Amino acid sequence: MRKNSMLFLALLFVSFQLAVAQTSSLVQPDVAIFYPKDFKAYKTLPSLAVTQDVSQEKPLPANWAVKPQFLQIEGKNAVQFTFPEHVDLYGTGEVLGDLRRNGTDVTLWNTDNYEYGKFEGKQLYQAHPWVLGVRKDGSSFGILADHSWRQQIVLDDKVTFISEGPSFRVLLIEKDSPQEVMKALGELTGTMAMPPLWALGYQQSRYSYYPDTSVKELADEFRARKIPADVIWMDIDYMDGFRVFTFDPEGFPDPKGLNDYLHDKDFKSVYMIDPGVKQDSLYSVYQQGTAGDHWVQTAGGKEFNGEVWPGQVAFPDYTQPRTQKWWASLYTDFMNLGIDGVWNDMNEPAVFDGPGGSMPDSNLHRGGGDLPMDKHLRYHNVYGLLMVRSSREGIMAVNPEKRPFVLSRANFLGGQRYAATWTGDNSATWDNLKMSIPMSINLSLSGQPFNGPDIGGFTKSPSPEVFANWIALGAYYPFSRNHTSNETEAQEPWAFGEEIEQVSRTAINRRYRLMPYLYTLFQEASQTGMPIMRPTFFADITDTSLRGEQQSFLLGEDLLITPQWAEDLKMPQGDWQEISLEENTDKYQASVKLRDGAIIPVGPVIQSTVDYSTSELTLFVNLDAEGKASGSLYDDAGEGYGYQSGDYAMLNFEANTVDGEVEVHIEQTEGSRTMNRKFKIALVQDGAVTYSEWQSGDTIRLN
Incomplete structure (x- = not known):
């Protein structure tokens, strides 16, 4: 038996x-x-x-x-x-x-x-x-x-x-x-394309800033309070009845005028576009989609409709080449209003009244070109990728001289080629703040370097303590955006009083000072696929005690970022020296430590990347045991594609100690872009920093 x-x-x-x-x-x-x-x-x-x-x-x-x-x-x-x-x-x-x-x-x-x-x-x-x-x-x-x-x-x-x-x-x-x-x-x-420099700046969003006068007031507040920022985001309330590619005639009667106003204040604008097109016979986008037979169909071959923000909507079938081209063409008039970037949301696709919150598995995508006809069970996970691919193509056709910026909520492995991402509808809780680090690292370790969570949390209202800790950490995410729901209290950096406003200003100032280093990391990611935000164990891949460390993280190879709330940290070996990027400090600011043997370039505090320049840089140097260090700087115009034909510069820095004197040798190893640059050495030793005077030339010395 x-x-x-x-x-x-x-x-x-x-x-x-x-x-x-x-x-x-x-x-x-x-x-x-x-x-x-x-x-x-x-x-x-x-x-x-x-x-x-x-x-x-x-x-x-x-x-x-x-x-x-x-x-x-x-x-x-x-x-x-x-x-x-x-x-x-x-x-x-x-x-x-x-x-x-x-x-x-x-x-x-x-x-x-x-x-x-x-x-x-x-x-x-x-x-x-x-x-x-x-x-x-x-x-x-x-x-x-x-x-x-x-x-x-x-x-x-x-x-x-x-x-x-x-x-x-x-x-x-x-x-x-x-x-x-x-x-x-x-x-x-594939690797992500080099983004426009402004996309690396601090960004402010809410569901929603309405009407357009509130957007202007927001821009004015940032500049008056001298809190650096680059982007203001428009959620769905800018639309006319949530119809994509339209504007509310009362709240946003002059979108071009609004964008011109923001540009005058050195801001960029990003607007949301969802995939769902309102089923409305008087709505031109729906008319075009129906006439062109562009919609996802039911298993029985009829137009599929489901409920999203506008009510019943139809969904473009991005597997069809003609639909991809049609969707891309919709961005022509839209981007010509001076819009700088696009936010593709709800593109899982989300369907409020659908099975499991989406469309039926049996829905039909008709394909074309290389993509065969098949059911939604096959194409669901790549619906967002196909959408952002089409969106990106449309934006590039309108503005061929500019680098496009697209943010997407849904995506698939390889989608980093088309869009940055964020981690969706998180909450203003300590748990969500802490889990944002392993979430962003694992996204980075899955080929998507340009990512981050909503700083402060999207749902619920953060306490001043939670927000202060989050903004102090959020300055170091690859994608740094403060975003919150329409059901929460205000979440701008000054909304919690003077103390937290100063905490926010200090943290964001530090991000902008690190912009030369950050931009160099983005260039590396675009060339090699290496993450920008990396797990701490990358500092020593044989130290197994670091394998589970998820409170700290590396920014590139040379900086270790540790939030103030971290406990029982597992630290990589070596002489990691803390650097101060601002005179102001407080109990919330994350610790920034420089690896021994590393040099990083740091710029001045600026109010937006419009003021970005590499003409005067401070080189933070942490010598190794042999008295040596090295680093690099990538520089280009920050916009456009001149870098592809040589209009860029790659500088290498090499530090040596000779008879007690530190010399940093600077060599341009790639590119034809040249500028008159001044450098200052900031030598970090035993917790103290020694500065040289500003110097020009190929060798900078610190006695």
């Missing part, structure tokens, strides 16, 4: 996990691709994540370390990876939870998740079928499940991807470090 029971259990296990044969090949020396034997390309390809040609077929080396097993689990196609030793796991995109992802699972199904209240926050606005693994010795791998169907990632002692779609291929990157894995991911999925 016992023997029969064991046989039954074995058969049951086989029925749940049925192995599928596979083929494999080497795409490049450290990247392999694996296909199940029953793979049918038209069911999952073309890839909307992978941009690199992976058609090369070289034999997989016999010693290749990590190989998948293709399975069926409860009738679903799956792939599973097992490891002979413990591996720390990261990535999986936009998720709640600890930085280290071991012991968790994530559902990849883009979901409008207010306050992260559904599915324990494990199913949010974006889908990244990607896992980064780091072994004890620092050697690392990355796993990319290359399909867009709804799927689940289960991370226990194995890594398992379980799909609700057909069989799919998997790419695996094997490198000596997680940094090299991130660069390889950038090569496979």
Whole structure:
């Protein structure tokens, strides 16, 4: 009887996990691709994540370390990876939870998740079928499940991807470090484009600033109070009845005049555009969409309608090339009003009265070009990506001389090519403040370097204490925007009284002083795919005690950012020296520490990036044990594409100590952009800073 029971259990296990044969090949020396034997390309390809040609077929080396097993689990196609030793796991995109992802699972199904209240926050606005693994010795791998169907990632002692779609291929990157894995991911999925400089500035938003006079007053307040800022955002209330590409005739009667006013005050404007188009026979956008047959259809072939902010809406089918072109064309008149950037929201897509808050899985996307006709279950996770791709193309067609800026709530792995992102509808709580760090880091470790949460929290009203701590940390997010709901108290930097206003001013001043360093990091991200916001363990990938540290983070390679509320920190070894970027300080400001052996360029306090210049820079220097340090600076016009034809400068800094004198040698190694520059050395030693006088030339000395 016992023997029969064991046989039954074995058969049951086989029925749940049925192995599928596979083929494999080497795409490049450290990247392999694996296909199940029953793979049918038209069911999952073309890839909307992978941009690199992976058609090369070289034999997989016999010693290749990590190989998948293709399975069926409860009738679903799956792939599973097992490891002979413990591996720390990261990535999986936009998720709640600890930085280290071991012991968790994530559902990849883009979901409008207010306050992260559904599915324990494990199913949010974006889908990244990607896992980064780091072994004890620092050697690392990355796993990319290359399909867009709804799927689940289960991370226990194995890594398992379980799909609700057909069989799919998997790419695996094997490198000596997680940094090299991130660069390889950038090569496979593309890197973000260089953004306009203004997009790195501090940004102020609310749902909503209404009417336009309140927007002007807001701009005036920032300038009068000398709190630096670059962007003011327009949420949906600027529209006429929430109809996209329109303006409320009472609240926003002269949008061009408003944008001109903001430009005169050195502000940029970003306006929201949702995908849902109001079902209104008198509305030109709906008329055009219907005449052009641009809408997503039901399974029965009729126009699908669902409820969003305007009421019943139709949804563009971005899988159709003609729809992509039509949607892009809608931005022509819109951007010609002087609008600087676009915010694509609700593009999971969110449908208030739809199943699970979206449209039915059975809805029909008709495809075209490379994309085949298929149901929504296949295209749901890439709906936002396809939208922002079309939006970006339309913006670039209107303003070919400017770099576009698009922010998207929904996206997919590889979507960093088209848009920046934020982490959706968070809340003004201590928990949400603290979890913003691992959330943003794991987004960064999933190929999306330009991201951040709503500073201060979107829902609920923060206490002065929460807001002060959040703005002091938020100055160092790659995307730094204060945004709140229409149901909350005011959340501008001065809304909490004089003390918190000064805290905010100090924090934002520090961000603007770091702009030369930040801009250099963005250029690196655009070239290599390296994150801007990095986990602390990147400082020493062999120090396993750092693997779970999620209160601090690295900004680039050289700065360690630690909020004041952090407790029981795990610090990387080395002589990390705290630097002061402002004379003002308080109990809220995050600690900024400079790595030994590093030089970073820092500018003066400015009120917006319109005033940005690299003509006078302070070089913060922290010498290593050998009396040496190095760093770099990237500089270009901050706008346009002149840098692509050589109008940029890459400067390298090398510090040496000779007979007690510190010399910093400056060399322009790339680009034709030249400027007269003055430098000052700020030598950081034993908690103190020694400054040189301003000097010009190729060598700066500090006696």
